[in-house]
Amino acid sequence: MYGWIFRHLPGPTWFKVVESLVLLAAVVCALFVWAFPWAQTTFDLGGAGVG
Numbered sequence: 001m002y003g004w005i006f007r008h009l010p011g012p013t014w015f016k017v018v019e020s021l022v023l024l025a026a027v028v029c030a031l032f033v034w035a036f037p038w039a040q041t042t043f044d045l046g047g048a049g050v051g
Helices: 002-008 013-043
Strands: none
Touching: 002 013
């Protein structure tokens, strides 16, 4: 899958690496902004206490 994405990105190899890093950063940012907070409220995560 990653090879397919890398082959379909435009430009020379060095630019494909930059584009891949930008895409990875965008995915990680989207996870932290939307996916992880949704999962925490939906599945009641974060209650790690001894009691």
